[in-house]
Amino acid sequence: MTQYDYDLFVIGGGSGGVRAGRVAASLGKRVAVAEEYRFGGTCVIRGCVPKKLFVYASQFPEHFEVAAGYGWTVGERSFDWKTLIANKDREIARLEGLYRKGLENAGATIIESRAVLEDSHTIRLEKDGRTVTAQTILIATGGHPSLHPALPGHEHCITSDEAFHLTELPKSIAIVGGGYIGVEFANIFHGLGVETTLIYRGKEILGRFDKDLRTALHVEMEAKGITILCKEIFTKIDRRADGRLEAHTNADRTLIVDQVMLAIGRQPNTAGLGLDKAGVKTGPKGEIFVDEYSRTNIENVYAVGDVTDRVQLTPVAIHEAMCFVDTVYRGKPTTPDHDAVATAVFSQPELGTVGLSEEDAAEQYDELEIYKATFRPMRHTLSGRLEKMVMKLVVDAASRRVVGAHVLGVDAGEMAQLLGIAVKAKLTKEDFDATMAVHPTAAEELVTMYQPSYRVKNGQQVA
Numbered sequence: 001m002t003q004y005d006y007d008l009f010v011i012g013g014g015s016g017g018v019r020a021g022r023v024a025a026s027l028g029k030r031v032a033v034a035e036e037y038r039f040g041g042t043c044v045i046r047g048c049v050p051k052k053l054f055v056y057a058s059q060f061p062e063h064f065e066v067a068a069g070y071g072w073t074v075g076e077r078s079f080d081w082k083t084l085i086a087n088k089d090r091e092i093a094r095l096e097g098l099y100r101k102g103l104e105n106a107g108a109t110i111i112e113s114r115a116v117l118e119d120s121h122t123i124r125l126e127k128d129g130r131t132v133t134a135q136t137i138l139i140a141t142g143g144h145p146s147l148h149p150a151l152p153g154h155e156h157c158i159t160s161d162e163a164f165h166l167t168e169l170p171k172s173i174a175i176v177g178g179g180y181i182g183v184e185f186a187n188i189f190h191g192l193g194v195e196t197t198l199i200y201r202g203k204e205i206l207g208r209f210d211k212d213l214r215t216a217l218h219v220e221m222e223a224k225g226i227t228i229l230c231k232e233i234f235t236k237i238d239r240r241a242d243g244r245l246e247a248h249t250n251a252d253r254t255l256i257v258d259q260v261m262l263a264i265g266r267q268p269n270t271a272g273l274g275l276d277k278a279g280v281k282t283g284p285k286g287e288i289f290v291d292e293y294s295r296t297n298i299e300n301v302y303a304v305g306d307v308t309d310r311v312q313l314t315p316v317a318i319h320e321a322m323c324f325v326d327t328v329y330r331g332k333p334t335t336p337d338h339d340a341v342a343t344a345v346f347s348q349p350e351l352g353t354v355g356l357s358e359e360d361a362a363e364q365y366d367e368l369e370i371y372k373a374t375f376r377p378m379r380h381t382l383s384g385r386l387e388k389m390v391m392k393l394v395v396d397a398a399s400r401r402v403v404g405a406h407v408l409g410v411d412a413g414e415m416a417q418l419l420g421i422a423v424k425a426k427l428t429k430e431d432f433d434a435t436m437a438v439h440p441t442a443a444e445e446l447v448t449m450y451q452p453s454y455r456v457k458n459g460q461q462v463a
């Protein structure tokens with residue numbers, strides 16, 4: 001009999017922590033999972049899930065517009081923010097219940113308390129001051145939105161956390177940051193009728209994505225009426241007497257808006273966690289350093305998910321958790337695979353991608369073939385909308401492998417999931433060509449681009 005209270009103590013009841021706790025418990029391990037707030041973590045409580053529900057809500061005005069081209073007359077319409085929030089909260093509560101039930105059914109102990117490390121085997125539960133011990137500790141505490149203390153007036157700003165619970169829908173908003181969250185929320189708020197400005201310090205939004213897709217998305221967002229200010233930053237935010245915000249930029253511009261939202265990245269949740277007491281090493285952002293098996297510098301302490309600041313995506317945290325269980329409890333040491341992770345930005349239009357952008361591929365391969373199609377999807381032929389779809393395949397000319405696949409347009413996220421299989425399986429352009437098209441679909445374009453649009457040799461575009 002082990003001298004510890006638990007075989008595994010998981011700190012953090014989000015995607016990574018719950019998965020590891022549930023599976024380890026189902027293998028017969030004595031597991032406790034501590035969560036100080038709500039089970040489900042960022043993804044379920046204030047991230048992916050409520051965000052996607054907001055995305056659906058914000059798409060209706062466009063659906064109504066498209067409907068007219070198909071002969072429908074849509075009557076008077078109105079939107080009630082409070083109804084959306086209430087329905088979203090009900091769904092989140094349902095999902096939270098499922099997370100708890102999954103743990104309970106597997107035999108894990110749920111602890112509703114903040115848990116901090118006393119040493120590498122001892123955990124203090126702040127709710128009642130009790131200490132418990134565990135043979136193995138898994139830290140899966142996630143992250144939180146970065147604040148911006150250097151910006152005068154930053155205390156007037158909200159982050160995505162607050163955006164999910166605003167009591168009123170603002171009439172106007174300025175969003176700082178050109179990454180996933182900034183771009184998604186700019187589209188959400190705009191779709192809900194909010195006058196929206198996105199301000200980004202760099203040259204082009206979504207800097208890490210393929211250039212053709214991000215520039216095409218930029219064009220589409222502006223065409224809808226979203227103002228995008230690139231190479232600009234806020235220098236000061238003032239609260240006016242009427243409660244609105246006055247946001248000043250370095251280009252001598254002043255925006256008067258109801259809300260300013262910061263979407264400037266996320267920080268690992270490690271402050272006050274007792275990592276120093278346990279001797280666990282962290283990096284400059286507070287991220288926990290781990291090896292390829294998600295093990296920290298302390299032998300029995302592991303960490304998965306956003307707290308390690310590797311790839312901040314829910315499916316990645318879950319995958320890391322499963323690899324942890326395989327390594328520690330199934331005798332099958334497994335390293336998480338962070339290569340060719342398919343992902344989507346739920347902008348409008350959506351952006352789905354897997355593998356390398358043209359720019360990144362050009363740095364890795366001597367010669368590339370680029371296949372690109374820009375077209376108006378059939379859905380919009382009767383709607384009168386001019387919105388274009390973009391599809392792009394990046395092919396290593398030597399091996400013929402498709403090393404990057406990128407889609408901008410309706411359902412691009414769904415397509416990215418399936419393209420992810422092909423790219424992960426290292427399929428060649430000839431495999432794509434040999435695949436019969438599904439007609440009529442937008443996705444058929446991915447298997448009918450027979451001639452390269454251009455080649456890239458040693459980083460230079462050639463005919």
Ligand code: NDP
Binds near residue numbers: 179344
């Ligand atoms: P991102 O890292 O995607 O983007 C952060 C943005 O903020 C960048 O444009 C960055 O600019 C800018 N920025 C950073 N610091 C400052 C600053 N001091 N002043 C002005 N701008 C600044 O982070 P997000 O917050 O958008 O999202 C966090 C993570 O959450 C993402 O990395 C993603 O992994 C995950 N996520 C995934 C989603 C999905 O899968 N659909 C949806 C939402 C989030 P620069 O480029 O110049 O550094």
